[in-house]
Each structure stands twice: as C-alpha cells, then as structure tokens.
Amino acid sequence: MTNTIGCIEKADVILITGSNTTENHPVLSSFVKRAVTRKGTKLIVIDPRRIKITRYADKWLRPNLGSDVAWINGMMHVIIKEELYARQYVESRTVGFDEVKAVVEKYTPDYVEAITGIAAQDIIDGARLYAGAARGSILYCMGITQHTTGTDNVKSLANLAMLCGNLGIEGGGVNPLRGQNNVQGACDMGSLPDVYTGYQKVIDPAARQKMAAAWGVDELPDKPGLKVTQMIPAAYEGKLKALYIIGENPLVSDPDLNHCEASFKKLDFLVVQDLFLTETSRTADVVLPSACWAEKNGTFANTERRVQRVRKAVNPPGEAKSDWQIICEIATRMGYPMTYESSRQIMEEIAQVTPSYAGITYDRIEHEGIHWPCPTPEHPGTPILHREQFSSGKGVFNGIEYIPPAEHADEDYPMYLTTGRLLFQYHTGTMTMRTKGLNEIAPECFVEIAPQDARKYEVQEGAFVDIASRRGSIRARIKVSRKAVAGTIFIPFHYAQAAANRLTNAALDPISGIPEYKVCAVKLSKAA
Amino acid sequence: MPEQNIIVINGNEFSFELGDTILEVARRNSIDVPTLCHLKGTTPTGACRVCVVEVEGARSLVASCATPAAAGMVVRTESTKVIAARRMVLQLLLSSGNHNCAVSGSAGQNWTEFQLKVQQEEQSAELCPVWGDCKLQDLAFRYQVTAERFSPSQTPYPMETVNPFIVRDFSRCIQCGRCVQACNEVQVNQAIHYGYRGTATKIIAAGDRPYIESDCVFCGECVQVCPVGALVEKDARYRVRPWETKKIHTTCTYCGVGCQLYLHVKDNEVVKVSGVPDVAPNYGSLCVKGRFSYNFINSPDRLTTPLIKENGQFREASWEEALDLVARRLGEIKAEYGPDSIGVLASARITNEENYIAQKFTRAVLQTNSVDHCARL
Numbered sequence: 074m075t076n077t078i079g080c081i082e083k084a085d086v087i088l089i090t091g092s093n094t095t096e097n098h099p100v101l102s103s104f105v106k107r108a109v110t111r112k113g114t115k116l117i118v119i120d121p122r123r124i125k126i127t128r129y130a131d132k133w134l135r136p137n138l139g140s141d142v143a144w145i146n147g148m149m150h151v152i153i154k155e156e157l158y159a160r161q162y163v164e165s166r167t168v169g170f171d172e173v174k175a176v177v178e179k180y181t182p183d184y185v186e187a188i189t190g191i192a193a194q195d196i197i198d199g200a201r202l203y204a205g206a207a208r209g210s211i212l213y214c215m216g217i218t219q220h221t222t223g224t225d226n227v228k229s230l231a232n233l234a235m236l237c238g239n240l241g242i243e244g245g246g247v248n249p250l251r252g253q254n255n256v257q258g259a260c261d262m263g264s265l266p267d268v269y270t271g272y273q274k275v276i277d278p279a280a281r282q283k284m285a286a287a288w289g290v291d292e293l294p295d296k297p298g299l300k301v302t303q304m305i306p307a308a309y310e311g312k313l314k315a316l317y318i319i320g321e322n323p324l325v326s327d328p329d330l331n332h333c334e335a336s337f338k339k340l341d342f343l344v345v346q347d348l349f350l351t352e353t354s355r356t357a358d359v360v361l362p363s364a365c366w367a368e369k370n371g372t373f374a375n376t377e378r379r380v381q382r383v384r385k386a387v388n389p390p391g392e393a394k395s396d397w398q399i400i401c402e403i404a405t406r407m408g409y410p411m412t413y414e415s416s417r418q419i420m421e422e423i424a425q426v427t428p429s430y431a432g433i434t435y436d437r438i439e440h441e442g443i444h445w446p447c448p449t450p451e452h453p454g455t456p457i458l459h460r461e462q463f464s465s466g467k468g469v470f471n472g473i474e475y476i477p478p479a480e481h482a483d484e485d486y487p488m489y490l491t492t493g494r495l496l497f498q499y500h501t502g503t504m505t506m507r508t509k510g511l512n513e514i515a516p517e518c519f520v521e522i523a524p525q526d527a528r529k530y531e532v533q534e535g536a537f538v539d540i541a542s543r544r545g546s547i548r549a550r551i552k553v554s555r556k557a558v559a560g561t562i563f564i565p566f567h568y569a570q571a572a573a574n575r576l577t578n579a580a581l582d583p584i585s586g587i588p589e590y591k592v593c594a595v596k597l598s599k600a601a
Numbered sequence: 602m603p604e605q606n607i608i609v610i611n612g613n614e615f616s617f618e619l620g621d622t623i624l625e626v627a628r629r630n631s632i633d634v635p636t637l638c639h640l641k642g643t644t645p646t647g648a649c650r651v652c653v654v655e656v657e658g659a660r661s662l663v664a665s666c667a668t669p670a671a672a673g674m675v676v677r678t679e680s681t682k683v684i685a686a687r688r689m690v691l692q693l694l695l696s697s698g699n700h701n702c703a704v705s706g707s708a709g710q711n712w713t714e715f716q717l718k719v720q721q722e723e724q725s726a727e728l729c730p731v732w733g734d735c736k737l738q739d740l741a742f743r744y745q746v747t748a749e750r751f752s753p754s755q756t757p758y759p760m761e762t763v764n765p766f767i768v769r770d771f772s773r774c775i776q777c778g779r780c781v782q783a784c785n786e787v788q789v790n791q792a793i794h795y796g797y798r799g800t801a802t803k804i805i806a807a808g809d810r811p812y813i814e815s816d817c818v819f820c821g822e823c824v825q826v827c828p829v830g831a832l833v834e835k836d837a838r839y840r841v842r843p844w845e846t847k848k849i850h851t852t853c854t855y856c857g858v859g860c861q862l863y864l865h866v867k868d869n870e871v872v873k874v875s876g877v878p879d880v881a882p883n884y885g886s887l888c889v890k891g892r893f894s895y896n897f898i899n900s901p902d903r904l905t906t907p908l909i910k911e912n913g914q915f916r917e918a919s920w921e922e923a924l925d926l927v928a929r930r931l932g933e934i935k936a937e938y939g940p941d942s943i944g945v946l947a948s949a950r951i952t953n954e955e956n957y958i959a960q961k962f963t964r965a966v967l968q969t970n971s972v973d974h975c976a977r978l
Contacts, residue, residue: 078858078882099788099820099888101858106789219977251857255956256949259974262956264947266970270957275970288965294940298963298970302977304944313944313971315934317927319959320948326978342930349902359927360915362904363951365897366854367864367871371952373852375859377882383952386849386864387871387898391905392920396948396955399924400962406928409966411958419954441880442852442859496818499855499890507897510765510835511889514813587977 074377075458076210076246077444082108083244086206090119090141090230091216091591094126096496098214098250101376102126105212115206117199119144119191120216121491122563123556132199135558138489138592139220139478140189144196145229146475147185149236150177151200158204159238166462167235169470176472188475204237208244215252215493219590221479223582228471235468241459251376253500254366258374261430261445262423266298271427271445287426290409300586302328302579309336317344319396320363324352325501325569328588329579331545346396349503352569363396364389371416372438374445377456380433381442478592479580482560486542486594488526489561490576493591498567506567518571519552520597521563527553530597537600540564542593545575548600562597566590605672611679623665623676624652634678635687635740637694637828638777639666642884643786649777650690651740655680662686688746695741695748698756699772700829702729702738715753722760722772725839729773729830734843736828737775758803764813766893767824768838769804774831776802780823788886792816793823804831819889825875834893837873841865850877853891854950858882860891871895931967940969947974 081087081104094102108114109129118130119141127133136144152158153174163170182193189196203209211234217226231240231247239245251257263269273280275297285293299307305327307313316337327333337343337356345354346361354360368389374380389395397419401411413419417435424431429446432454437443443454458464482489497515499505506512520538522530532538532551539548540562549564549571557563564573578593606616610627617626622645627634638649647664654665657675662683665676677683694700701719720726729735741747758771776795781804784793792815796805807815824832848863860883865873874892876885897903907923908915918926934942945967947959956974963972 095818098856098858099818100860100883100886100891103788103790103886107786110789111786253857253949253975254852254854254859255952256857256974256976258953259947259949259951259956260976262947262953263960264956264972264974265960265976266973269960269964275964284964288961290965293964294968294970296970298941298972299944300977301946301973301975304946304971304973307944312942314938314942315931316944316946317931318946319955320950321946321975323946323975323978326975328978342934344927344931347904348897349900349904354904358910358930359918359923360904360908361923361927362906365903366950366952367849367851367895367898369952371954373859374953375852375882376857377859379859379882380953381852381859381861382850384849384851386851386866387869390899390903392907393903393905394920396951397958400955400958402920402924403928403931404962404966406924407932407966409962411962413958416952416954419957423953423957497889499894504854504897505890505894507900507902508894509896510819511894513765514819585977590978 074246074248074250075240076243076248077377077456078104080244080246080457081105081210081212082112084108084114084206084208084210085244086115086117086203086209087212088117088119088203088209089126089212091218092212092214092250093120093122093124093216093493094212094250095124097252097494099496101250105129115202117202119199121558121561132195132202134191134195134199136189136191138491138561139222140475141217141220141226142222142229142473143180143185143188143475144191145226145233146177146180146473147182147189147196148200148203149173149233150180150185151182151197152204152236153177155201157201158236162238163236167468167470169472172472173232173470176474203233208242209234209237209239210244210246210248211239212248212250214250216591218249218585219587220592221580221582221589222476223587224584225473225476229473232470232473235470240463240468241457241461243457246457249376252494255373257376257378258372258380261374266300269426270423271429284426302581302586302588305333305336308340311339314340315342316340318353319346322351322353322501322503324356325572325574326566328574328577328590329544330572330574332579346399351501351503361399362391362393363399364393368393369395369416372420375442378444379442380430380438380445382435382438479589480578480592480594482594486596488595488597490540490542490573490593490595491561491563491591492566492573492577493563495565495567498565500567501569502567518547518549518565518568518573520549521552521554521557523557523559524553524555525559526557526562527551530599532597532599539598539600540576540595541598542576542578542595544578547571547573547575562595607672608670609675611677617670621670623654623663623668623670623674626670627665627678632678634665635743636666637736637740637775638779640779640782640787640826643782646778646782649775651687653683653686654678655683684744687740688744691737691741691744691746692748692750694737694775695746696751696753697775698754700729700737700748702732702735727839730833730838731830732842735830757801761811762835763811764819766819766835766889767812767821768833768835769812770831770833771803773829774804775829776804777828778804779826779828780804780832783822783826788820788822790816790818790820792818819893820887821889821892822886825885834873841867841872846872853887855888855890855894860887862887862891864895871898935967940967941971943967943969944971944973947972949975
C-alpha cells in the first residue's frame, strides 16, 4: 500500500476493485465500512460479483471479467474531458500525461460500455464521484492482478490516482491488499528471482558486488532466475531438476493443476518443508518438519509495509525446527557455513544490506511496527509513500490499451469461471481445515451460480455438477446465489478434493508472471 | 481565553478540547472513573450508569461517558453520592442473573440453593466461566457490594450453544450494549441489536435467531468487549482461567493486514486468541480466522520428524540423515546440471528472517537466482 490502513478512514471517496474485502481482509474492511457508515465517505465498488461490500457502496459497477483497463481508461476519458483532473499536480509531479490523454481519447463511455458491460452513464458517474473528492483512496486485490493484463491493470489504477492528485496524500493512494501475512516481507527480503532485499536488482553489478561482499562469496549469479510460474514448465521440460519448497502447497494453489502434477513428477529431487503432509509434501522425496508461526521469533511486513514482531508462544512439536535453522544446516553441509544465534541477529544483517530496512531493529518495533522505508535508526518510518516526490522523481503515466483475457467463452466452453477465497477458509486450507468450526460453516467446494443460469441449466441448489475446462474437470455442489452474475460462475480454490485450479488457465501476465486465475472458459453439466 | 477550556475534577484543574466528554478528560489525566458499557471510539450510550459523577449545580448525577466537559464545570468522581449510586447500580446488576461468583454474596440463606441451580443449568460444578476476568466482579469488589440487597431476577432466555465458536449466555448478560456497539460501530457487521422491551430486553441477532442463522461473521468482537460472562469463546469456556495462562503479543498469520493479537498459552498450548487493544493496525479487532483458527498449531497431524521416501513410502529419519541427504542431492544436481537446474520456493507464510536466509542460500550457496514464492498465487 502507498498509504496506511488507518488512512482509509481519512478518504473522502474509496474505490474498491477486484477485492472481496469483507471476506479476504475482514478487519481492513471494517475501516471502509466505518468510513461509509459513520463519516459519510463515498464508496465506489467495481466488481463482477455482488460481494458484501457492495451493500455499502454508493455506486457499484459490474464489469465483464478482465475488462479493467477499459473501464479505468473510460473513467480517465471522462475526467480529462470534463477537466476534473488535478491539473497542477499533473503538471508539477508527473510526466507522460499527453501519452495517456491520447490513449484514453477513444475510450468514450459508449465504447467502454461495449467492452465492459458497464452502462455509459455509470462510467461517467463513477468518474465524477472519484475525481470530485479531495482525497480518493483506491483499494485493490487479486481481482486486478490475477490477469494476463495484471500489470496493465495496476498501472492503469496508478494513472487514475495520479490524474486526480491522489498519490502522496493522506487519505489517498493506490493500495494493494496483500493476501498473505508476509507476502510483502517475502518480496522485501528478495524471495524474488530478480532482486535482493529491498528490491536491489540482481542485474545491477554494484548491488551484486555489495551482496557478494556481505555474504563472503566471490561472485553471485548475474541473470534473473525463474519465477514460480516458469519453474513448473521448466520442470516439465526437464530443465529444472530439483525443487526446494518451504511452506507452500502449489499442488492446490497453482493454476492448471493437472499440468502442474505432471511437471512435479518429472523432478529428480523434491524437498518440502512444512507443518503438515500436504498435497505437495506427499509427493516429496524428503519432508522436513517446520515450526509454525506461534513457535518462533521473527517479523512479518504487513500490507501497509509495517514491519511487526512475531513472537514464540509455544514449543514446536517433536523435532520440528524453524525454517531458517533448517536452511542454515543445509547450507553448512554444502560447504557454506551459516550460523545465527537468533532471528534478531538475522534482522541485524538484513538492516546492514537493505537501505529500506536499515533503521529497523527489534527494539524499535517492540511495541508497534514501523513502515519501511526506514533508512536510519532515527527515522520514524514512512507511512505514506511519494509525499514530496515519487521515489523515481516524477510520477510516470503509461498510456495503456485494453487487451482481452487469454481465454474466451465459446460454443464448447460457454461460461466463464472466476476463482477466489472464502471468509471461513484460508488458501489451501492446511491450517483452517483443522478448525472444526470453520469446516462446519464452510465444509466443501461449491459452484456459485446466478439464479438465471441455474434455471437455464436446470440445476437445483445442492445438486452435484461437473465443471470442465480445456485443462481438467471437477465435481462440486451447486450454490444458487445472487452474488453471481449471469454467465459467470465462481468457485473457491481452497478445496483439494475439488480443486478449482484443475480448471484455471496458466496463461501468464508477460511481466509479472501472474496466472489468469480470474478468467477462464468452462462448461457445466449435471453430474451423472 | 484559556480559562474557558478548564474543568475541575476532584479539586484539580484540567484543560480539555471542545467535544471531550468528562470521562475522556478524566482518563487522560489518570483519574480512574469506572465504566461498564463505555466502548472507546463508539457513540456513548450511557446505558449502565456506572460512570456517573457529581457535577456541581446539576440536579442529578450525570453519566461521564456521555456528558461533554464544559468550561468551569466542577466534577467529583468519587463523592459519597456517586459511590452510593454506583453501589446501587452494581447491586441491581449482580442480582440480575447467574452471577455466581463469590462477590455475589455468601451470607444469605439461598446462596447454596442459587449455586446449585446455576451449576445445574451450566452442567458445571465451577463458578462463573469468567471468574477473575469480569468487570462486574472487579467493580463489585472495588465498591464492596453483594447481590443480597435485591431479590434475584432471572432471564427467560436459554443459553445459545449451537454455533461453533461463541456461547451466548443470556443469564449473565447485563445489557450494557457493548457488543451491539462493537458489532455496529467498530466492525460494522450489523448483525446484533437490542430486541424486545423493558424487562424482556434481549440482545438479538436477525430478529432473534441464533448467530449462525444471522449476518454474524464470527469475528468475535462482541466476545472481546463483553465485560461479563455473557459472551465467551466456546472452546475456552470453563477450560481457560486467566491466571493459568500467559499472553504473548504477536502478529496474525493469516492475511496481510497484520493484526496484532495475543496468544493465550496454557501448558505449552495456545488455548485462546484475543486482539491487542489500542495498537495499530487493528486496534483490537480480529476476524474469525485470526481469533478462532488456532487448532492447527496443536494438531496431531503436525510433522514431528523428518521423512524420507523409499520405494514410494515415507519413513521417519533423523535430522542428520535427512539433512545429509538433501545437501548431497542438491550438490550432485548442481554439479551435474548446473545451478539453474535447482529452484527454491520460499514463502509468504514464513518470517522476513527466514525469507532472507532462503534467498541468501539460493544465491550464495546454490548460485542461482531461481528463488520465488507464492505472491502471485
């Protein structure tokens, strides 16, 4: 997030898109609901599903799946045409306005209606509502990113926010809601194939040299490695021989699971470090038992870049160990001694090699976390990014054209499928499915379908149906719901027994490598 | 004029901001005015009358939580009149329902009878499930009152135990309305409200149906704010007493909001979770997963020893053997096919320190940049 969670309540208008906020970020959603119900903040929701947060919206726009760039360009078209944009901000703090202006010229409300299914007048009203407020906050989640145009979608939202002068101010921002406790931290720490900690690039010789010196090695590899969504195909092609997986369950969470399973079978060696025997660790050659979060010390960075303490409350079961201890022991055995006294000592090393974490110590975050960048021990942290200027100087507008999703509904696969999470389960369920109460409330997979589709296919509530895509098929019960839009079904991806990811498309965003989980074509038939 | 923003409490002058309540000014200056129904950040209801104070010139005692401070106001927070009023309020509350802690009174003849009745209803031989963790009990002790002054009244409403997470015990509800405020003004789930009227008043969900059939999302905010034993975590009820546990402040392990929570630990087991009040980013709020989904920690399914697969079957192995095998195989594959034939998936679920070590290992030891995690998935 460019801004903080607390900042949400300071906005005059909130735009939520591609985020089922009440189910996936329940506590954060209450900041939105409080703003709306108690402070009169306006709320625009742009989402194909009638998710709960739409109840609080002044304006709910219902786009066709994967048409985000089009409605964002449409809003910008209206804002520029009606001169509602922050002219002074655009002139003094950004570059590339003319480029974006030229691109959005053709995205008239009518043109956008034809692509997105959102009525032209709603595009106009939404644009006026967002641009008319002094402080506008954009919240988005995987409904924006998990597309073949995910990067384009995010850049388009940044365009919209810059156009209205909403970056670098309290109550504004472009705010991705991170779905996992430490996805921000994993990125910050360089668990990415192209960067070290703090996003220092591996292709930068100076960064490479610095890290090599800090780590006491002669040299470090200079070309970016494979992303997770490239590793799986590389395994299939026989180029990737060994995989070491720590605390992940790709054989439920990855797209196109049938292909993923086939790829895993081709590995020469698979090590999985986990709390449980999962769908993934079951296929491993060696399984190493990890301590869980309640059994170790450390830090997580939350979605607002706040680095917070994790503290050991109980002892791990049996011989389970912290993940860092296990890795260090393997490294030592491979001829590179890695020994640390504690997680605190590791954080001291992180601070030494990471400018944005340089001022963060356990002592400073004892009571409350600090937002990076925090470059020195005296620095208070940075709750709001891009205040005086953008980290790269001027904010850059990118003119972006709409590109349709990779897969279309057709005669053979006439419906669309979109996937996501439920309030009462978490990811692949290895943790939440061990809570009896959650399983009572959300026991099994289901196919959320609009009432008109249920009539069309003559399927009743609770009946089993088969859902098939070009890649696989699953069987699950029908749940008729007004949340669903006609022509599109929703399936939660939590359940291994009827894994939605057997259906999903592994088509990737060319830059981020994210799969298009949110759109694929399927067909539905009554279970035999 | 600065004098205009001065209020006198217990003989001392304090400044205030326009809109501050008497309670806020008092608390800010470490004057302990007791409250029951007051819930920070929500609209004051003045429902319980425990926070009454004496204001010079006012005809009656005023609720400090709902009365704005005014220039020149002279307030007494523990005068004889105030104490008498609080004692009366507490006596009435104690006599309304199954407040079967020792402060309820022991001199009366029906004490044994009352205890037996409650124990039968509860099917538990123990005293109230929140004994030692109850604001009403604390206040009864502070003001030295028992329930004996008024004849006991009983709720007509049976206990609700049909949902998996929260027990609603109307016999211990004092109708302070904190749960209603928490649900409507803090979490804004708008699932519970006041229902019925007068002595029949009840806190209801969805036209008086069980939580499970209402809009309730089991965030448990109502449990966290309940000052008595009316709303208690089902799994912790009678099983966890506050003096048996220690609280560890940590960060939630589910979504990216990073809620600050306490793990309540008893005998090396997490037995309850609560939100850390007044600390960002969540200021005490949690969701159903953060508050109630901790059973996995102590699950019998947890892996406790390394496993090595032989002929398609796992067998238990020592750390020495497993780590030697992993190091040897990774070394062999690196030597035979090159560093880029190995990939590492670190995790958005593990700590920063562990991610740091994982990518350092991948880059410095395996000599490849093929390290990633589940950010995209």
